[in-house]
Amino acid sequence: MSKKELVFLPLGGSGEIGMNMNLYGFGTPANRQWLMIDCGVMFGDLSTPGIDLICPDPSFILEEKEALHGLLLTHGHEDHIGAVALLAPKLGCPVYATPFTAALVARKLEENGEFDVELNIIDMNEHFSLGPFDIEYVTLTHSIPEPSGIILRTELGDVLHTGDWKIDEKPTLGPTTDSASIKKLGDEGLLAMVCDSTNVLSSGESGSESAVRKSLTKLIAEQEGRVAVTTFASNVSRVVSICEAAMAADRSVCLLGRSMLRIVDVARETGILPEGLQFVEPRDAGFLPRQHVLYLCTGSQGEARAALSRIARNDHRDLTLSAGDTVIFSSKIIPGNDREIYTLQNDLVELGVKIITEKDEFVHVSGHPCREELRAMYEWARPEISIPVHGEARHLEEHANFALELGTKRSFAPRNGDLIRIAPDGPERIDEVPAGRIYLDGDILLPDGAAPIKERRKLSYAGILMVSVVFDGHKLADDIGIDGYGIVGGEDESDDFSDLPDEIEDAILALPKPKRADDEAVSLAVKRAVRIYFDDVWGKRPVVMTQIHRIAG
Numbered sequence: 001m002s003k004k005e006l007v008f009l010p011l012g013g014s015g016e017i018g019m020n021m022n023l024y025g026f027g028t029p030a031n032r033q034w035l036m037i038d039c040g041v042m043f044g045d046l047s048t049p050g051i052d053l054i055c056p057d058p059s060f061i062l063e064e065k066e067a068l069h070g071l072l073l074t075h076g077h078e079d080h081i082g083a084v085a086l087l088a089p090k091l092g093c094p095v096y097a098t099p100f101t102a103a104l105v106a107r108k109l110e111e112n113g114e115f116d117v118e119l120n121i122i123d124m125n126e127h128f129s130l131g132p133f134d135i136e137y138v139t140l141t142h143s144i145p146e147p148s149g150i151i152l153r154t155e156l157g158d159v160l161h162t163g164d165w166k167i168d169e170k171p172t173l174g175p176t177t178d179s180a181s182i183k184k185l186g187d188e189g190l191l192a193m194v195c196d197s198t199n200v201l202s203s204g205e206s207g208s209e210s211a212v213r214k215s216l217t218k219l220i221a222e223q224e225g226r227v228a229v230t231t232f233a234s235n236v237s238r239v240v241s242i243c244e245a246a247m248a249a250d251r252s253v254c255l256l257g258r259s260m261l262r263i264v265d266v267a268r269e270t271g272i273l274p275e276g277l278q279f280v281e282p283r284d285a286g287f288l289p290r291q292h293v294l295y296l297c298t299g300s301q302g303e304a305r306a307a308l309s310r311i312a313r314n315d316h317r318d319l320t321l322s323a324g325d326t327v328i329f330s331s332k333i334i335p336g337n338d339r340e341i342y343t344l345q346n347d348l349v350e351l352g353v354k355i356i357t358e359k360d361e362f363v364h365v366s367g368h369p370c371r372e373e374l375r376a377m378y379e380w381a382r383p384e385i386s387i388p389v390h391g392e393a394r395h396l397e398e399h400a401n402f403a404l405e406l407g408t409k410r411s412f413a414p415r416n417g418d419l420i421r422i423a424p425d426g427p428e429r430i431d432e433v434p435a436g437r438i439y440l441d442g443d444i445l446l447p448d449g450a451a452p453i454k455e456r457r458k459l460s461y462a463g464i465l466m467v468s469v470v471f472d473g474h475k476l477a478d479d480i481g482i483d484g485y486g487i488v489g490g491e492d493e494s495d496d497f498s499d500l501p502d503e504i505e506d507a508i509l510a511l512p513k514p515k516r517a518d519d520e521a522v523s524l525a526v527k528r529a530v531r532i533y534f535d536d537v538w539g540k541r542p543v544v545m546t547q548i549h550r551i552a553g
Contacts, residue, residue: 002028006156006423008194008414011435012056014389014396015415017198017335018042018079019437021056022161022389026132026154033131034064036071036091037150037161041082041440045336049456050441055083056416057436057448058091068093069130074163075147076101077234085112086445094118098126098137098146103266124148125178139178140165143209143235143367145272146174149182156423157191160381164196164390166366167373170210173237173272179380186382192422193383197391197399198368205372207365213241215362216330220294221249225324228295230308231331233259235367236267238330239296243277246294253278254285256319257298257307282318295319300331302340312347323352330363371402378406385427386411387420455543462540463487465497467504467526468547474513477551480504487534487542504529519548 006026013020019042025032044051061068070093073081081101085108088095095117097105102121109117122128124146126137134153141147142164152159160182167177199206220227220242227246231238239260246253255261267273285293299306308327310316321327327348333341345355358364369377378386386403388396388411396413403411412427414420417435421428436448446453463486470478480501487497507529508522515521523546530544 003424004028004156005032005421006154006159006191006426007032007430008159008192008387008420008422008427009060009433010389010414010416010418011058011060012040012416012437013038013079014391014418015393016042017391017395019055019083020080020390021058021083022194023061024133024152024159024161026156032064032067033133034061034068035130035133035135035152036061036068036093038074038080038163039071039083039087040077040079041086042079044439046460047457048439048453049460051439051453052442053082053086053440054437055086055440057434057438058087060433060435062090065090065092067131069133071095072135072150073097073101073105074150074161075142075144076104077144077164080163081105081108084117085109085114086440088117089114094120096120096122096126098122098124098148099270100145100266100272103270107262107266124175125181136181138181139175141168141171141174141177142166143232143237145236145267145270151181151185154423158185158188159192159194159422160185160190160383161194162196162377164198164368165377166206166369167376168206168208168210170208171237172209172213172241173274182377182380186380190381190383192385192387192427193378193381194387194389195374195377195399195403196368197388197395199366199370200374200388200391200395200399200402202366202370203372204370206368206370209237209241209365212238212330212363212365213245216241216328217245217248219328219356219361219363220245220251223249223326224291225326226290226293226295226319226321227251227326227328228297228308228311228319228321229328229330230297230300231329231364232300233257233263233298236263236272239264239267240274240277242294242296242330249294251292251294252280252285252288254280254282254293254295254318256282256295256311256316260296260298260307286318290325299344300329300341301334301337302342302344304340309344309347312344312351314351321348321351321353325352326354326356328361328363329355329357332358332364332366374399374402375406378403378408382407384409385422387422387427388413458543459486462534462542464543464545465530466545466547467530468549469504469508469522469526470549470551471516472551474516476505476508481547484542488538488540500530500533503533522546522548 009023011021020038136151297307299308386408388399400411400413419431466483468481
């Protein structure tokens with residue numbers, strides 16, 4: 001128990017794609033020093049009504065925050081930085097990021113009114129120390145500017161934490177992957193690599209942004225009428241490719257959507273956006289000939305409030321699309337967003353708009369490594385231990401097996417909460433810590449299992465019934481009042497619940513008189529009667545709220 005250990009602890013992003021949060025610890029079990037890498041979110045869905053964002057529960061590290069030396073960010077995607085403004089003030093440690101990522105985080109902190117977080121802007125390939133960790137950033141390629149892997153050097157060995165990456169020999173913005181540094185790391189002897197697993201089930205290579213730019217240039221030039229293109233706003237390379245393709249087709253570019261405007265603004269502020277790119281204001285774009293304008297929109301995942309969804313609903317103040325116009329989805333469908341995207345596309349088709357997706361033309365490449373890119377990374381790094389992250393269970397297990405095929409001696413596919421000893425004698429799960437979720441409900445963070453979320457799920461499933469009862473002594477003084485919302489009242493789907501008041505009255509009168517004076521007993525009787533009634537006529541049980549009034553004698 002007195003020996004020093006190097007441990008790895010994922011609190012988010014292992015067993016799921018999204019809300020990445022990873023911890024590295026060094027020291028004895030009684031005195032570990034910690035680093036955090038990334039602090040991301042995932043978005044709410046139909047199973048979490050009213051919830052905007054979901055992030056990992058940091059309770060474990062909050063109890064150890066005096067030993068937390070820093071939060072290192074690999075890049076600026078929401079699943080890696082989206083929770084920084086929510087959690088960094090609680091963590092109380094300095095945050096480190098390259099200029100583009102830092103600019104995105106700074107805006108989030110400002111929007112949340114958090115001005116006390118220490119945000120350190122570091123150079124690409126920065127080298128510095130925090131506690132027992134010697135840290136080096138290494139440049140990779142991905143679908144956002146300045147993606148970085150992080151090398152952690154310790155007394156017990158070195159770890160490469162890749163973050164999100166791919167191999168692109170011809171990126172349209174930024175440098176290529178620093179393979180020389182990774183090969184040097186392999187030559188020196190790399191203990192472990194903690195690596196992106198997103199596309200491990202996909203053969204071949206993910207493809208180059210340069211090839212997408214060439215395809216988009218040809219495709220946009222072929223279109224008539226207005227053209228709208230939607231893509232991930234954070235993919236600045238793609239945004240620039242679309243803009244340059246538009247200019248080659250003699251089209252002016254109009255940006256629509258807050259996140260698109262924000263990313264372009266940050267890219268310009270940090271010197272990433274090429275000089276010469278010009279944009280037309282939405283109020284002016286409508287006066288341009290249809291064949292000379294291109295709208296670059298948010299909403300590739302069918303987000304209801306994004307620009308493209310509003311256009312599809314004819315609810316956008318600056319743009320109406322119609323027959324002869326084209327919408328290009330320069331993106332992929334993220335699993336779970338299928339229904340929203342198909343609804344969006346159907347709405348556009350109803351307007352007479354032509355739809356082009358990645359299934360129709362070459363308009364998108366992934367930002368994550370497929371199997372041949374993983375093979376190359378393992379050949380460069382040659383780690384003794386592979387720890388796959390950033391994937392669902394099927395991705396992690398396949399990656400762990402693939403790493404063994406590629407010559408890695410040992411592998412471990414973790415789940416959130418697994419405390420893994422990397423050295424000495426790792427990998428081995430030595431403990432399991434709490435690793436739940438917390439939910440952003442408006443401006444309030446709620447723990448997993450919070451009553452409001454459970455109640456909303458019930459409400460979305462079977463509605464709510466309000467029952468009002470008035471007593472005069474032990475007798476009912478008035479008709480029983482009933483209001484239902486989201487409820488089917490009977491086989492004819494009416495909601496008048498004509499038989500229900502009698503059922504409730506019978507249940508109340510069946511109580512002994514002393515019990516009728518007990519509000520809790522009356523409430524239970526009412527709920528039992530409602531449950532029996534709806535089991536019979538509907539097969540579902542609504543949420544029941546009771547109001548019991550008593551006339552003073």
